[in-house]
Amino acid sequence: MTSRFTFTRLATDGKARRGVVSTPRGDIQTPAFMPVGTAATVKAMMPESVRATGAQILLGNTYHLMLRPTAERIADLGGLHNFMNWDRPILTDSGGFQVMSLAELRKLTEEGVSFRSHIDGSRHMLTPERSMEIQRLLGSDIVMCFDECPALPASRERIAESMRLSMRWADRSRAAFGDRPGYALFGIQQGGLEEDLRGESAEALRGIGFDGYAVGGLAVGEGQEAMFGCLDYAPDMLPDDKPRYLMGVGKPDDIVGAVARGIDMFDCVLPSRSGRTGQAYTRRGPVNIKNARHADDPRPLDENCTCPACTNYSRAYLHHVFRAGEIISSMLLTWHNLHYYQELMAGMRSSIASGEFTAFQAEFHAQRAQGDIEPI
Amino acid sequence: MTSRFTFTRLATDGKARRGVVSTPRGDIQTPAFMPVGTAATVKAMMPESVRATGAQILLGNTYHLMLRPTAERIADLGGLHNFMNWDRPILTDSGGFQVMSLAELRKLTEEGVSFRSHIDGSRHMLTPERSMEIQRLLGSDIVMCFDECPALPASRERIAESMRLSMRWADRSRAAFGDRPGYALFGIQQGGLEEDLRGESAEALRGIGFDGYAVGGLAVGEGQEAMFGCLDYAPDMLPDDKPRYLMGVGKPDDIVGAVARGIDMFDCVLPSRSGRTGQAYTRRGPVNIKNARHADDPRPLDENCTCPACTNYSRAYLHHVFRAGEIISSMLLTWHNLHYYQELMAGMRSSIASGEFTAFQAEFHAQRAQGDIEPI
Numbered sequence: 216m217t218s219r220f221t222f223t224r225l226a227t228d229g230k231a232r233r234g235v236v237s238t239p240r241g242d243i244q245t246p247a248f249m250p251v252g253t254a255a256t257v258k259a260m261m262p263e264s265v266r267a268t269g270a271q272i273l274l275g276n277t278y279h280l281m282l283r284p285t286a287e288r289i290a291d292l293g294g295l296h297n298f299m300n301w302d303r304p305i306l307t308d309s310g311g312f313q314v315m316s317l318a319e320l321r322k323l324t325e326e327g328v329s330f331r332s333h334i335d336g337s338r339h340m341l342t343p344e345r346s347m348e349i350q351r352l353l354g355s356d357i358v359m360c361f362d363e364c365p366a367l368p369a370s371r372e373r374i375a376e377s378m379r380l381s382m383r384w385a386d387r388s389r390a391a392f393g394d395r396p397g398y399a400l401f402g403i404q405q406g407g408l409e410e411d412l413r414g415e416s417a418e419a420l421r422g423i424g425f426d427g428y429a430v431g432g433l434a435v436g437e438g439q440e441a442m443f444g445c446l447d448y449a450p451d452m453l454p455d456d457k458p459r460y461l462m463g464v465g466k467p468d469d470i471v472g473a474v475a476r477g478i479d480m481f482d483c484v485l486p487s488r489s490g491r492t493g494q495a496y497t498r499r500g501p502v503n504i505k506n507a508r509h510a511d512d513p514r515p516l517d518e519n520c521t522c523p524a525c526t527n528y529s530r531a532y533l534h535h536v537f538r539a540g541e542i543i544s545s546m547l548l549t550w551h552n553l554h555y556y557q558e559l560m561a562g563m564r565s566s567i568a569s570g571e572f573t574a575f576q577a578e579f580h581a582q583r584a585q586g587d588i589e590p591i
Numbered sequence: 592m593t594s595r596f597t598f599t600r601l602a603t604d605g606k607a608r609r610g611v612v613s614t615p616r617g618d619i620q621t622p623a624f625m626p627v628g629t630a631a632t633v634k635a636m637m638p639e640s641v642r643a644t645g646a647q648i649l650l651g652n653t654y655h656l657m658l659r660p661t662a663e664r665i666a667d668l669g670g671l672h673n674f675m676n677w678d679r680p681i682l683t684d685s686g687g688f689q690v691m692s693l694a695e696l697r698k699l700t701e702e703g704v705s706f707r708s709h710i711d712g713s714r715h716m717l718t719p720e721r722s723m724e725i726q727r728l729l730g731s732d733i734v735m736c737f738d739e740c741p742a743l744p745a746s747r748e749r750i751a752e753s754m755r756l757s758m759r760w761a762d763r764s765r766a767a768f769g770d771r772p773g774y775a776l777f778g779i780q781q782g783g784l785e786e787d788l789r790g791e792s793a794e795a796l797r798g799i800g801f802d803g804y805a806v807g808g809l810a811v812g813e814g815q816e817a818m819f820g821c822l823d824y825a826p827d828m829l830p831d832d833k834p835r836y837l838m839g840v841g842k843p844d845d846i847v848g849a850v851a852r853g854i855d856m857f858d859c860v861l862p863s864r865s866g867r868t869g870q871a872y873t874r875r876g877p878v879n880i881k882n883a884r885h886a887d888d889p890r891p892l893d894e895n896c897t898c899p900a901c902t903n904y905s906r907a908y909l910h911h912v913f914r915a916g917e918i919i920s921s922m923l924l925t926w927h928n929l930h931y932y933q934e935l936m937a938g939m940r941s942s943i944a945s946g947e948f949t950a951f952q953a954e955f956h957a958q959r960a961q962g963d964i965e966p967i
Contacts, residue, residue: 284886532668536631
């Protein structure tokens with residue numbers, strides 16, 4: 216524990232980094248995966264269960280929370296940690312990405328983005344200053360700069376304009392955030408798949424100075440190969456003594472590849488969303504539990520997994536409750552998926568620490584290449 | 592623990608009885624409330640959480656389980672206890688009530704009921720013999736006779752005919768059940784609100800001989816006053832050295848009134864179903880969490896309740912997650928409601944044991960008369 220926000224690199228293996236982010240609300244061992252708690256809940260999970268999977272930090276969504284129940288209401292109720300019963304660190308996004316992808320009738324200006332709520336059509340405005348205010352009201356430990364990013368593919372001109380706007384907003388975010396000991400502000404690198412624009416963005420962010428740096432604007436439709444191509448250089452442009460966060464990523468193999476390229480932090484809705492749609496992630500790749508071949512299978516999803524879904528239930532049961540539309544299906548599969556993701560991160564952390572990350576990656580891919588267990 | 596099924600009366604207070612049902616899978620302190628696990632899950636709850644509320648026995652539904660995933664499949668997978676990860680006693684209904692209320696194109700004959708599945712339209716037949724077979728395949732600890740009951744109001748003639756058919760089926764159920772040490776078969780009294788028919792039914796059941804006796808055919812639309820009127824005499828007609836079970840009841844005040852009239856066991860979907868629709872049961876009566884007055888309320892649902900929903904969350908949070916359609920809303924409110932029901936049963940048990948059940952009832956009604964806490 217610490218009264219300040221710090222990042223310590225404990226070991227490196229190639230470009231992969233093993234570290235620890237310290238905050239007054241607790242440490243985060245990196246590489247770290249942050250489950251997404253969009254509307255003040257990680258869907259279908261109790262927070263103590265999220266903690267039991269090994270999660271040390273959650274992500275909350277500014278866009279959703281500002282609309283319902285509103286940041287002011289959460290502040291009045293003692294902040295997001297108290298509201299949702301999670302006393303460890305919380306990172307909040309800035310709302311920028313979701314305003315652009317989810318909101319209706321949005322209008323982008325130098326000042327910010329005005330939009331209509333997808334819930335009730337009410338009018339709102341997000342600016343760097345308002346985003347900082349909302350994240351402060353929520354009590355977020357790691358605050359993200361307000362930024363904007365175009366969906367790919369986009370023209371180089373559009374990407375450059377957008378990136379430069381985001382850099383001006385990063386400057387305004389930094390000024391609005393002010394000096395808040397124990398809380399962190401992360402800048403977000405943009406620039407699409409254009410190496411020189413990524414460099415220009417990194418330069419601007421370093422000039423402003425942040426507690427951590429995100430690689431933004433990826434995982435927006437460009438595909439894994441293009442994403443890895445960008446990650447071959449983009450993280451290297453960011454300060455190596457600060458945590459690096461790849462926003463919105465991803466599938467297990469995306470994460471392993473990104474860690475190999477120097478990323479420390481991840482968030483993604485996939486493990487929880489997939490849990491609700493019957494898809495499980497396992498060491499041997501994804502398993503679709505609604506497939507009829509599981510209906511009579513007494514074996515667990517993964518016999519080596521120690522989560523409650525694998526310890527206490529058969530594939531036949533998981534198949535049954537999914538088909539029957541039972542809530543426990545979402546509860547068990549989400550728990551399993553989050554457990555698997557955390558175990559994957561823990562495996563990467565220990566293999567980086569012992570200089571065996573190359574072997575870890577080979578084993579990760581070899582297990583997946585086997586495919587799921589044979590039907591009984 | 593015991594290798595046999597037994598019932599011991601520990602104390603009485605007026606007509607109210609404090610007892611214990613012993614089975615090889617564990618004891619059930621009575622008066623007992625059995626949460627309903629229709630499709631091999633108590634909706635929105637992990638079984639260990641159901642256990643944590645104090646539940647000592649669950650109810651499973653023959654009708655739902657025979658259709659999906661089927662009794663044969665559950666038997667192949669080691670029985671219902673293993674399938675759903677609940678190692679304590681399970682009572683299963685016979686399917687009779689639900690076939691009549693849920694199934695399509697049902698046809699009633701002396702032999703049994705033929706019907707079409709509400710899931711896929713497939714044709715099935717339930718008879719006393721088939722119901723016993725299904726409940727044996729499931730591994731149910733307490734098996735219910737296959738019976739039939741008309742919705743009220745119904746003509747006296749219809750009620751009498753139906754009751755006599757159910758008594759012939761009770762005889763066939765007893766014969767088909769056979770001799771299964773450690774497992775129990777309960778007979779079901781019918782006869783609607785006709786005292787003489789209730790007497791005739793009880794006489795028939797006593798002649799056959801069962802391990803326990805249910806009062807059936809109530810809570811089907813007759814109202815609390817009529818139900819209590821019937822319970823003023825119906826339980827007394829059943830052997831007093833066997834457990835008495837009032838099927839499908841009920842709201843908290845229904846249960847308290849029925850315990851006062853000599854009932855030992857209850858099941859009802861209300862606490863779980865209401866949990867999913869935003870209704871909480873508390874000492875001070877029902878609370879509708881979706882009501883706007885809770886939106887800013889930092890207080891728990893019930894400050895004296897020790898369930899996770901009341902210990903860790905505000906009414907404002909419960910209101911928010913219900914409005915946002917989040918699964919945790921169903922999880923928390925179901926947990927609270929089942930906890931409240933179990934606490935209510937525990938309170939009745941200790942007050943009967945100490946001869947203070949009259950005072951308990953007065954306090955129960957006085958607390959409810961206060962109504963919910965004032966808005967902040």
